[in-house]
Structures are given as structure tokens and as C-alpha cells.
Amino acid sequence: MAGTYWSTATLTGGAGNDRLDGGSGDDTYRYAAGDGADVIQDADGNDTLLLGEGISAASARTTVQSERLTLLLAGGSVEMEAKAGKLVDRIQFADGTVWHARADGSGYVQILGGPLHITGDLKQGQTVSLDTALAKQEGPGxxxxxxxRSANGIDWTVIAGATEALLLLSADLVGHRLRATMQSLLEDGKQESLVSAVSETVGSAGHGPVEAVRISGELMPGEPLAVSNTAVDMQPLWSADALGSVLTPAQAPLGKLGIPWDHPGALGRSIVSSSGHDYLAGTAGADRLVGLQGHDEYIVNHVGDVIVEGLFEGIDRVYASVSHTLSDNVESLTLTGTMAIDGSGNDGPNSINGNQGDNRLSGGGGNDTLHGGAGSDTLDGGPDNDWLDGGTGSDIYLFGRGSGEDTINEADRSTAARASMDVVLLGPGIAQDDLHVSRNRWDDLILNVVGSPDKLMLSGWFAEAGSAIDQIRFRDGSVWDAAKLTERSAMATRHDDYLVGTAGPDRLEGLAGDDTYVVNHAGDVIVEKRGEGVDKVMSTVSFTLTPELEHLELTGNGNINGRGNAGANRLLGNWGRNVLDGGAGDDYLAGGGGGDTYLFGPGSGTDIIDINDGDGTDDDRIRIGTGVIEQQIWLRRVDEDLELSLFASGDKLSFKEWFADDSKRWDRMELSNGRWLGAADVDALVSAMAAFAPPLVGQAALTSSYQTALGAVIAASWH
Known part of the structure; x- marks a missing residue:
């Protein structure tokens, strides 16, 4: 898998042994437990390797051999080139622990490890400290x-003079929350930081004086009362005189203290939360629930319940046993129980979850996430880019013009899910000719509304039966079933298409655009015309590029072969033993894992071979074409590459990084006359030939003076 040079890419190999090449940008590589033995081919730029859950820093270790570093993980490994500037810059574990590459490329150091917590008694006059799971601090910094400190949890001010791991809580910190940052200087001058979790509010030293408070609000049914109070950690009880005019607050958090106010004849309550993380439950009637700062949770059990939240007042969740629409500034809704009720979002990004019954879930504006759960649900993401999962049952997904870029992830793989009927119902104004169907290399099915930015991706549609949407229904009554969708996905367009053959012999014909063809039968035929993009073939069988095809990638683990055409081709091998022949034209060949054989000879052009024998066990060979003898081959060093010239025909072959990395070397170069040259014999020839200018192109043999000077070393090197 390769990224685009000079751009940023995120690469995930998934299960199996993969080779990942992010190019020269700032790339992110993802590896999860069980992903196999991956190789990161190119780590230029500021790159990061993100490790998934279940992979700990304590269990991970590294080994370095022949300038190759292997990161040994639970159930797998990641291999990289152990040279300055070639290792992935950062390895980040799921718990926040970060390893940094040493400047010389010899390995990794752990500077900081998380998580980081503030511990101690959060009261005036006490000392708090930082507690981290950091096992060891290495490196020079x-x-x-x-x-x-922060009074509201949003606006933060640096505490002057606080530069140690301990902090004495002064009076001016009372009523504030705290957070701390640990920083360490790395070898390359970069700085790594670890930020603590936010603390609770700092309290006063003891019991404060009795305070006068002001009650705001009117004594009207359904209206909230609030009391302002800046003291904390005091525990008097609520009390009132006979007229209800004098109130003493109970333990009062900073900010506003909610007072549930009952009034004869009122149908419900008005409840105001504190500024912390609160749990507010309404009555059986219609309630008004008012949240403040903090991540609040609300229990809604009446259709007349109203929730009030301000902007930037935390991530708030509603659990509703009745149909409910999220009010502004509330982020999450979960329907409870088994009743067939509805849930709707607001104009922000929401998470909406169904219950065990049949639900209708609507996202509204914003990028929403909708989970149907059990039951037969109807999901409508609304405008913007939404993620939809109907769960079990027969679900209906609504999509139309203006819906944005949505993703359907029917993730249930159960037998019951395969028996259900999941349908996409298209909105008005979308006819069959308006819908372009395509497939990508991750087995997703893509539906594009022609002439608009609206797009629906059916995640993993080709991968597993449980992921399949069964029907696409148009408003005119037309229906596309799974067979029709598969057929439409194989139809070429003038865009960049991903065309996959069947299990039998296929004729795949592309149009304009940079097309990718997936070949899985020796009888597959691909047709492309001149000037119709840069096209690529991914093949599980031996394949020869036909004219107007540019790239070939062999996939799987089979011992198969690849051959280019007369153009400039890029040929990539798989994990098996491959024979790669670029043919005429200036080609790039990389064999991947396994012992590979590369063909080169008169008429091959100017080729580049990039060998990657990570553990040194592969038997890689170069075969030179008929008619070439050892006296017609010239070897020289060009930077870190080894260059081979067939000066009689003018063809050249470069072996990338031959002199920089032993794993980039072939084992034998073989001639048609039976003579062969070993990798260990190259240095003597290069050293001897470096004293002379290369022979002229077209020269049939070495001159007599060259033969006199070089004949002995040539004879000794070729066996």
C-alpha cells in the first residue's frame, strides 16, 4: 500500500503481511493486534505509528539486525530501516505512551508515558503532585x-512560578480547576508534552463565614430559582423561615445551585444543575431541566420535557424513554426501553442511538452518528456527512439530494442479519441515470449522485454478506438488487474507476480517468485506449501489461510473475517468489517479500530495481538476457546506488541503496552463458572500474587497454 509523495497519508494494512509506503509527506501508519508482519518501506517526513488496543509499551520490544529494525508486538511485528531519518518518528501506544526515534536511527526511547494525574487534597494550604504511569525517562532532555488554572474549565491561565512537579495551593487558587503539563526535550531538539487530566475544583481551607445570597427568578410555576455562592466545601442544610424568605444553601458547588421548586397545580418541575457533571432526572410530568458547566446527563420520560444547555457547557447526554428531539448544545441521545419511539438531533454533530424497538432516527444538521440497535429502524442522517448503522432488523436508510457524504456500516454479521431486508430509499429527483455506482479497493460500494457533491458509501459491501444493503429503491418504483449493484459497479466511466473481475475470465474496459483493475483469472483481458489516464492492475495471477496500462501490482502470496509493456511501468511483487520483467521502456521494479528474479537485457531501457530483503533470507537474482557476456557489463557506484551498464546496447540498470543497506542487495547475477556474479564480488569490480571512464555506448567490447587492466579482476569475480 503506497501513499502519494509530498502529501499526507493514513495507511492501514489490516490483517496479513503488508508493505506500507507513505511517501515523503507527514504520514500516519495504523497497526492493530493481529495485523501480521508489516513492513514500512519509506518513513520520510514527520511520521507516526499508531498502535491499537491490547498492545502495551511494556510488552513491546525492538531488535536491530543488518540495519533493519523490527518492532516485536503481541501477535505480530513492524519492520523499518534502522538508519538516521528512516525510522518512523513517533510510536504512540493506545494508553498515550509515546516512543521517539533516536537521532542516529538505532532505536527508540520513551520520554514520557501516560496517563498523567493530579493527586492530593485539593484544599487551600495543601500540596498536590503529579502522578504518571511513566516507568522510565530516557534521553538527554x-x-x-x-x-x-481555570475558573470555568475553558479559559486557562498559567500559574506564575509553578515549574515543579509539586504545587502548594494558595488562597487565589480556591474555586479554580487545575491542569499540568510535563515537557521533555528530545535529541533532535523537538519537545514532547504530556497534559494531565483536569482536576476537581480547589476548596477553601475550612468553614467559611455565613454568606448572604441572592435568589434569582420569579416564584412562578415552571420557573427556575438559582442561588449564587462562591464558597465551597461547606455543609449547612437548606433552611427557610415561615415566609420562605431566608435560605441557607447546602454544600454548594461553584456557580449556580439548582433549587427544585414545586408549586401547587404545577405539572412538573424546573431543575437547575450545578456547574459540575450532573445527573438530572425529570418527574412524571413535563419538566424543564437546565444544565450549566460540566458533562451533564438527563433522564427524559415525558414528551413535554425541555432541556436547556448553553454554548460550551460540556458534552451532554440524554436518555429518553419517549420520543425526543435534542435541544441546542446537547450532543447525545439514547432511546431506552422497547417502545417504538423516535429520536432527532439538532444542527450540531450528534450521536443518536435507538433502543430495542422500531425507531426513526434523524440526525438533523451537522456530522452525525446514528445507531439503530435492535428492531427495524428508519435512519436519516440529514445534511452534512453522517455515519449510519441500522444494527439488527430490516432497516431503511433515507438518502437524497442535499444529504452530503454519508456512510452506511451494516456491521451485524449474524444469521438473522443475513435474513433481514435492508434498503436505501432515495429521495425525489434521483433517477437511475443520476446514480453512478463504483467500487473502491477496500470493498466499499460508492453511490454518487451525478452533478452534485452527494455521495453514499456502503462500507464493506463486497466483503461480507452481513454488510450488504439488499436494495436501492427509487421514488418511481424502480429497484436495484444486489446483482444489479454488482453489475453497475463494473461499468466504466470517465472518472477514476475501480473495476473487479469475476471468478471467471472477464473483459474489463476502462474509459478516461486513472483506473484500477482487479484481475483474478488468467483469462482476464483489459482494454485501455491511449491518453485515458494512468491505469493500474492488481493481480492474483501472472499478468502482462497490455499497451496503455502503466502499473502492475501482484497481490496475495502466490508464486506468480509480472511483465511490463513498451512504456514506462511500475511493477510491484507480492509475498511470494516472483519473476519481474519490465520489458522495454524505463521501468521501476520492486519484488517485496520472497525470493524474486528480475529480468534485464538489451532493449530493456533504463530500469530501477528496489529490493527489500528484510531478514536477509530471500534468494533474489538478476538474469541478464541472451548474448551478453561478462566483458560487456560495466559496474559503478552512483551515490548509494549500484549502476549496471550494458554499454554495447546502451541499457542501464540501477539497484537502489545497494551501498547503504545489505537488505537492498541481490544474491546472484546470472548470464545466459552460465556465468554468475555474487553480491560479495561486486566491490572488487566497482573499485577496479572506478579508475576508468565508462566505455562508450555502442562499443561492442572493452578496448585492449581496458582488457589488460581489468581482465584479471573480471575473470576472478565471475564464476
């Missing part, structure tokens, strides 16, 4: 500290 001194760890420094920065403390910050």
Missing part, C-alpha cells in the same frame, strides 16, 4: 513542568 530535562523534564519541565507548567501548571495552569
Amino acid at each position: 530535562k523534564v519541565s513542568y507548567r501548571w495552569e
Whole structure:
């Protein structure tokens, strides 16, 4: 898998042994437990390797052999080139622990490890400290500290003079929350930071004085009352005189203290939360629930319940046993119980979850995530880019013009899911000719509304039966079933198409655009015309590029072969033993894993061979075409590459990084006359030939003076 040079890419190999090449940008590589033995081919740029759950820093270890570093993980490994600037810059574990590459490329160091917590008694006059799971601090840099405080949890101010791991809580910190940052200087001058979790509010030293408070609001049914109070950690009880005019607050958090106010004849309550993380449950009537700062949770059990949240007042969740629409500034809705009820979002990004019954879920504006759960649900993401999962049952997905770029992930793989009927119902104004169907290399099915930015991706549609949407229904009554969708996905367009053959012999014909063809039968035929893009073939069988095809990638683990055409081709091998022949034209050949054989000879042009024998066990060979003898081959060093010239025909072959990395070397070069040259024999020839200018192109043999000077070393090197 390769990224685009000079751009940023995210590459995930998934299960199996993969080779990942992110190019020269700032790339992210993802590896999960069980992903196999992956190789990161190119780590230029500022790159990061993200490790999934279940892979800990304590269990991971590295080994270095022949300038190749192997990161040994639970159930797999990741291999990289162990040279300065070639290792992935950062390895980040799921718990926040980060390893950094040493400047010389010899391995990794752990500077900081998380998580980081503030511990101690959060009261005035006490001392708190930082507690981290950091096992060891390596590297040259001194760890420094920065403390910050905030009265509202949003706006943060640096605490002057607080530069150690301990902090004495002064009076001016009462009523504030704290957070701290550990920083360490790396070998390359970069700085790594680890930020703590936010603390609770700092309290006063003891019991404060009795305070006068002001109650706001009117004594009207359904209206909230609030009391302002800046003291904390005091525990008097609520009390009132006979007229209800004097109130003493119970333990009051900073900010507003909610007072549930009942009034004869009122149908419900008005409840105001504190500024912390609160759990507010309404009554059996219609309630008004008011949240403040903090991540609040609301229990809604009446259709008349109203929730009030302000902007930037935390991530708030509603659990509703009745149909409910999220009010502004509330982020999440979960329907509870088994009743057939509905849930709707607001104009922000929402998470909406169905219950065990049949639900209708609507996202509204924003990028929403909808989970249907059990039951037969109807899901409508609304405008913007949404992620939809109907769960079990026969689900209906609504999609139309203006829906944005949505993704359907029917993730249930159960037998019951395969027996269900999942349908996409298209909106008005979308006819069959308006829908372009395509497939990508991750087995997703893509539906594009022609002439609009609207797009629906059916995730993993080709991969597993449980992922399959069964029908696409148009408003005129037309229906596309799975067979029709598969047929439409194989139809070429003037865009970049991903065309996959069947199990039998196929004729795949592309149009304009940079097309990718997946070949899985020796009888497959691909037809492309001149000037119709840069096209690629991915094949599980031996394949020869036909004219107007540019790239060939062999896939799987089979011992198969690849051959180019007369153009400039890029040929990539798989994990088996491959024979690669670029043919005429200037070609790039890389064999991948396994012992590979590369063909080159008169008429091959100017080719590049990029060998990657990570563990040194592969038997890689170069075969030179008929009629070439050892006295017609000239070897020289060009930077870190080894260059071979057939000076009689003018053809050249470069072996990338031959002199920089032993794993980039072939084992034998063979001639048609039976003579062969070993990798260990190259240095003597290169050293001897370096004293002379290369022979002229077209020269049939070495001159007598060259033969006199070089004949002995040539004879000794070729066996």
C-alpha cells in the first residue's frame, strides 16, 4: 500500500503481511493486534505509528539486525530501516505512551508515558503532585513542568512560578480547576508534552463565614430559582423561615445551585444543575431541566420535557424513554426501553442511538452518528456527512439530494442479519441515470449522485454478506438488487474507476480517468485506449501489461510473475517468489517479500530495481538476457546506488541503496552463458572500474587497454 509523495497519508494494512509506503509527506501508519508482519518501506517526513488496543509499551520490544529494525508486538511485528531519518518518528501506544526515534536511527526511547494525574487534597494550604504511569525517562532532555488554572474549565491561565512537579495551593487558587503539563526535550531538539487530566475544583481551607445570597427568578410555576455562592466545601442544610424568605444553601458547588421548586397545580418541575457533571432526572410530568458547566446527563420520560444547555457547557447526554428531539448544545441521545419511539438531533454533530424497538432516527444538521440497535429502524442522517448503522432488523436508510457524504456500516454479521431486508430509499429527483455506482479497493460500494457533491458509501459491501444493503429503491418504483449493484459497479466511466473481475475470465474496459483493475483469472483481458489516464492492475495471477496500462501490482502470496509493456511501468511483487520483467521502456521494479528474479537485457531501457530483503533470507537474482557476456557489463557506484551498464546496447540498470543497506542487495547475477556474479564480488569490480571512464555506448567490447587492466579482476569475480 503506497501513499502519494509530498502529501499526507493514513495507511492501514489490516490483517496479513503488508508493505506500507507513505511517501515523503507527514504520514500516519495504523497497526492493530493481529495485523501480521508489516513492513514500512519509506518513513520520510514527520511520521507516526499508531498502535491499537491490547498492545502495551511494556510488552513491546525492538531488535536491530543488518540495519533493519523490527518492532516485536503481541501477535505480530513492524519492520523499518534502522538508519538516521528512516525510522518512523513517533510510536504512540493506545494508553498515550509515546516512543521517539533516536537521532542516529538505532532505536527508540520513551520520554514520557501516560496517563498523567493530579493527586492530593485539593484544599487551600495543601500540596498536590503529579502522578504518571511513566516507568522510565530516557534521553538527554530535562523534564519541565507548567501548571495552569481555570475558573470555568475553558479559559486557562498559567500559574506564575509553578515549574515543579509539586504545587502548594494558595488562597487565589480556591474555586479554580487545575491542569499540568510535563515537557521533555528530545535529541533532535523537538519537545514532547504530556497534559494531565483536569482536576476537581480547589476548596477553601475550612468553614467559611455565613454568606448572604441572592435568589434569582420569579416564584412562578415552571420557573427556575438559582442561588449564587462562591464558597465551597461547606455543609449547612437548606433552611427557610415561615415566609420562605431566608435560605441557607447546602454544600454548594461553584456557580449556580439548582433549587427544585414545586408549586401547587404545577405539572412538573424546573431543575437547575450545578456547574459540575450532573445527573438530572425529570418527574412524571413535563419538566424543564437546565444544565450549566460540566458533562451533564438527563433522564427524559415525558414528551413535554425541555432541556436547556448553553454554548460550551460540556458534552451532554440524554436518555429518553419517549420520543425526543435534542435541544441546542446537547450532543447525545439514547432511546431506552422497547417502545417504538423516535429520536432527532439538532444542527450540531450528534450521536443518536435507538433502543430495542422500531425507531426513526434523524440526525438533523451537522456530522452525525446514528445507531439503530435492535428492531427495524428508519435512519436519516440529514445534511452534512453522517455515519449510519441500522444494527439488527430490516432497516431503511433515507438518502437524497442535499444529504452530503454519508456512510452506511451494516456491521451485524449474524444469521438473522443475513435474513433481514435492508434498503436505501432515495429521495425525489434521483433517477437511475443520476446514480453512478463504483467500487473502491477496500470493498466499499460508492453511490454518487451525478452533478452534485452527494455521495453514499456502503462500507464493506463486497466483503461480507452481513454488510450488504439488499436494495436501492427509487421514488418511481424502480429497484436495484444486489446483482444489479454488482453489475453497475463494473461499468466504466470517465472518472477514476475501480473495476473487479469475476471468478471467471472477464473483459474489463476502462474509459478516461486513472483506473484500477482487479484481475483474478488468467483469462482476464483489459482494454485501455491511449491518453485515458494512468491505469493500474492488481493481480492474483501472472499478468502482462497490455499497451496503455502503466502499473502492475501482484497481490496475495502466490508464486506468480509480472511483465511490463513498451512504456514506462511500475511493477510491484507480492509475498511470494516472483519473476519481474519490465520489458522495454524505463521501468521501476520492486519484488517485496520472497525470493524474486528480475529480468534485464538489451532493449530493456533504463530500469530501477528496489529490493527489500528484510531478514536477509530471500534468494533474489538478476538474469541478464541472451548474448551478453561478462566483458560487456560495466559496474559503478552512483551515490548509494549500484549502476549496471550494458554499454554495447546502451541499457542501464540501477539497484537502489545497494551501498547503504545489505537488505537492498541481490544474491546472484546470472548470464545466459552460465556465468554468475555474487553480491560479495561486486566491490572488487566497482573499485577496479572506478579508475576508468565508462566505455562508450555502442562499443561492442572493452578496448585492449581496458582488457589488460581489468581482465584479471573480471575473470576472478565471475564464476
